[in-house]
Amino acid sequence: MNLTGIVYRPPYEADSLLLQVTKGCSHNKCTFCSMYPAVPFAVCPMEQVEADIDEYARYRPDAKRVFLEHGDAFVLSADRLMKIAGIIHRKLTKVETIAMYASIQNIKHKTDEELRQLRACGIHGLDIGVESGLDEALTYMNKGHTALEAQEQLLRLTEAGMDYSFNAILGCGGAERWMENADATARLINAVQPHLLFIGSLHAEPGCRLYQDMKTGIFKECTIGQLLDEQERLIRQLDLDDTYYFGSHPSNIVPMQGYLPDQKQDMIEAVRVIREHLHAHLDEYPTRGGEGSILNR
Ligand code: SF4
Incomplete structure (x- = not known):
């Protein structure tokens, strides 16, 4: 399995299959974060992702949930995420949902229609570091979003059923x-x-x-x-x-x-x-x- 360096996941994803689709974090500059300082952001080649899914299909064929790694896998284009979801469902037939870390900016860069299509592909349960509703704190923490942007984008997710x-x-x-x-x-x-x-x-x-x-x-x-x-x-x-x-x-x-x-x-x-x-x-x-x-x- 290709998992680079320290792998983080939310505690409630302990039973999920961890599938690496990106390396590092595309933002990588939150003031409090020391997760991926030495990991340049990169998108994993599709062949590698598919090989990892094949390996999971051999060893964990009954898995119900997949968590995509690393820091903000939702940065991937909707097309790429749907392609990955398609391979997962084809080879791991019991998988019901696919989750991952996401930023407010990642959501903003997707259309309403793309969000609905991603939900239809089983993408459900994003893990989002909003951190605060106070703009001064968000600015100091260098989150790259305001409280209003967070509100707008999170409501779009709800609207898409995610x-x-x-x-x-x-x-x-x-x-x-x-x-x-x-x-x-x-x-x-x-x-x-x-x-x-x-x-x-x-x-x-x-x-x-x-x-x-x-x-x-x-x-x-x-x-x-x-x-x-x-x-x-x-x-x-x-x-x-x-x-x-x-x-x-x-x-x-x-x-x-x-x-x-x-x-x-x-x-x-x-x-x-x-x-x-x-x-x-x-x-x-x-x-x-x-x-x-x-x-x-
Ligand atoms: S978005 Fe998450 S992983 Fe990326 S720098 Fe901020 S806290 Fe770290």
Whole structure:
């Protein structure tokens, strides 16, 4: 199987077949990202993709879901994605859905008709790093989209019948804007009503600009107390019809999962309990390990 370097996938794609169709990320310049600094973006040759599908057909013929790698595989043209989906369905006949990481710009570059055709090919469940609903945070994080663009493009996906995960990062606004970040992000989430909400909290590893900016104080990180307050403020303002909140990422001070709106009060209570437990440490900064995991929980 041709998988280049470190391979990232969302936690809920653990059982999916990972099929590499691109290398690196076509954007590769988010301020907080150190995923593919040394991987020049490239499109994988179709022969290689087909050979990998053949290999999966031999070893995992019953697979139901395929996750396309790498950083933003949805950057591929609709034609190429449909061609890949066609080969997958022909050779892996049990596959029901095909997912991948996507950026707001990737969606913008496809027509409504192409989005509908991609959905008809089984492409469903994009994983989208929206990160924040606050334009100042999006600009600093160099995401390449505004909150309004995110709203417009995510609604186009819904219109095309495609589910997606809205990925948001607590702490994106830093210590000075955590309240605004919570408010603006909740507004955007409410406006688009995602099927899945994937919440993490901001952390930086050596090799990205944010790491330097945190060290020099250009970016002021949230304290433990601010992260807890932001999480509670965000959850309180969420007004969702039917969304699964997936917040079990190790970077979160309060890992939690649940259905919204049904489990909203339980989630707020979980934050309250942890705040009480950490009351002596609320002004401290999180100590983090690999993947931003919180060590002083
Ligand atoms: S779009 Fe994703 S993979 Fe690409 S630079 Fe940003 S965070 Fe990293």
